[in-house]
Amino acid sequence: MKTLNYQTLKESNYDGFILEDAPVRVLQFGEGNFLRGFVDYFIDVMNEKANFNSKVTLVQPISQGAFRLKDIINEQQGLYTLYLQGFQDGKEVREKRVISTVKNCLNAYEDWDTVLELAKNKDLRFITCNTTEAGIVYDPSCQLNDTPAHSYPAKLTQFLYARWKQNLPGFIILACELIDNNGKELEKFVLQHAKDWNLEEEFIKWIQNENIFCSTLVDRIVTGYPRQEADHLNAENGYIDQTLDTGEIFGVWVIEGPQSIAKEFPFKEAGLPIILTDNHKPYKERKVRILNGAHTSMVLGAFLAGQTIVRDCMYDPTISAYLNKAIYEEIIPTLSLSKEDCEEFAHAVSERFKNPFIDHELLSISLNSTAKWKARVMPSLLGYVEKFGKLPKALSTSLASYIAFYRGKELTEDGLKAINPVTKKEYTIKDDAAVLEFYANNANRSNEELVSLVLSNEEFWGQDLSQIPDLEEEVLADLNLIDEKGAMEAMKACVE
Structure with a gap:
């Protein structure tokens, strides 16, 4: 030719x-x-x-x-x-x-x-x-x-x-x-x-x-x-x-x-x-908080529930319902653009996540999730608390899923090694060295101790999240539920 x-x-x-x-x-x-x-x-x-x-x-x-x-x-x-x-x-x-x-x-x-x-x-x-x-x-x-x-x-x-x-x-x-x-x-x-x-x-x-x-x-x-x-x-x-x-x-x-x-x-x-x-900043806020925030809120829990790519998550009734709750009930109400504008964008995001031509792996999205959660999810959680005076259930659960995902045992040159509780396969957590060292050093802590240490770590979040009323107790309860019944049940509890 x-x-x-x-x-x-x-x-x-x-x-x-x-x-x-x-x-x-x-x-x-x-x-x-x-x-x-x-x-x-x-x-x-x-x-x-x-x-x-x-x-x-x-x-x-x-x-x-x-x-x-x-x-x-x-x-x-x-x-x-x-x-x-x-x-x-x-x-x-x-x-x-x-x-x-x-x-x-x-x-x-x-x-x-x-x-x-x-x-x-x-x-x-x-x-x-x-x-x-x-x-x-x-x-x-x-x-x-x-x-x-x-x-x-x-x-x-x-x-x-x-x-x-x-x-x-x-x-x-x-x-x-x-x-x-x-x-x-x-x-x-x-x-x-x-x-x-x-x-x-x-x-x-x-x-x-x-x-x-x-x-x-x-x-x-x-x-x-x-x-x-x-x-x-x-x-x-x-x-x-x-x-x-x-x-x-x-x-x-x-x-x-x-x-x-x-x-x-x-x-x-x-x-x-x-x-x-x-x-352009309200539009950037919309993209970061809805598109990227939805990714970060969902992928770690979905991975611990046995999923591997974004598209399949969209066809799981529990994960998709959890994602919709996070987007439409907890993220959009905190944004500065109109509700109609944000919901139209959110609908497009859902269709993008279903793209049959892209196998977007959850594990690849998990890279540097500490900084991602801070930039993409934390502003929505804080905005929701400020606006409604209570915790957003799905976003709080995403923080528990983040902690559960990061509980590794062996720190190597490639990253922190952990075991998926559903597939029983080893996966590698990749993040800044200080983040991985923190989780490796605290691998044997109780859930109560670990949640307290994570939320109060100002180097992670730029502030002490344990000072947010009831957040520490909520994340601990979600983390215990993940351990006892699995990440899928923790997401299901958000939408029941």
Whole structure:
């Protein structure tokens, strides 16, 4: 078979939307699966449905390894096949789309002069990025004359300086890294580099006045290259695509910025699930507390009850009822967005958990559950107590399940070893060393002693949870029930 390109696509009789020629209006730092399955998908749909008429140039922000993705992307003329799949409106859905929004791919370390030349492009208006959580950092060793600078904020400062010297307008910058206030953090570090490099005051004012640094919230699981299915899909398509991408059908992009962005970024006309707001934090709260909080509340107890993947939990009547109680009765009432908005999101979350194309293992979600419980579940528990003056039953039980899951006996280099009470199989608890050492050192404590030590551990929670009225007694009772009758019975007790 031939490699995917525009000619091959024509020969394969593909009848979907394709945009072969358009000006490059988007520069994207990051060429990985996520951006191609999320941002570039949205741009492709805007090209089709709202005449956005924009191509994207990708920039690999790090040196290439043995697998030269840049070369493969360019050989395929930027084309790749995206499959979005999941459970939607009660049905199994799988959509195929050839994405034609990417023009080419450059590598910052091989093509830096070419990257800087793009600063002269008058059509260029948007910069998107996802350089991982570690990408937006301040590195004082970076210098203006580096080719390129090591960190992404320093590279962006170099690019913006080249743009300013052309006396051209600035950019709408859409940061997609998974850190708090990603856009504002990026702007802060760019300004710091400009000052440290003693660049002109006029340039610094241009950064602040002519560029919009948008903090954004991205929400879609992108599962990437379907290694096990690739040969079958290529045969079905009639071409070889080495950059196949897959993701869930659900997707939401929340962009914090002025409403004027909508005039240039036509997501409304394209019917896309993009929300433009002056404050993205309530939406982040909704995602963290409902989606991530539901995961963390459910997975440890479900694992101790013998389950292994998220999807199967959704078809267990006890676990699903427990999860629904946690979400609809205990988490949603504590959130700032409207009840209707939160319940609509929660319904989508339930369908995402049922995704037949993703085997999301409970044990993989359990990684670092101490920090996850603090960030994702504890705020809902505290908010519920403050609002209603009583404990939320399901969330309290999730804390008991967390303690039961973490009771291991043998600390090894891999983690803390424990035995599943239902399957009788060994599993490995993975968390920060201090957390694992705490549980290993207290493995022989009584339930009463252990619950007291865990709840009062301010290093875990940032406060003494044992001071919350009745919480210690409730968690102890739940932990005893887990030991006596099992985690399933503890969840059942929440919904009876």
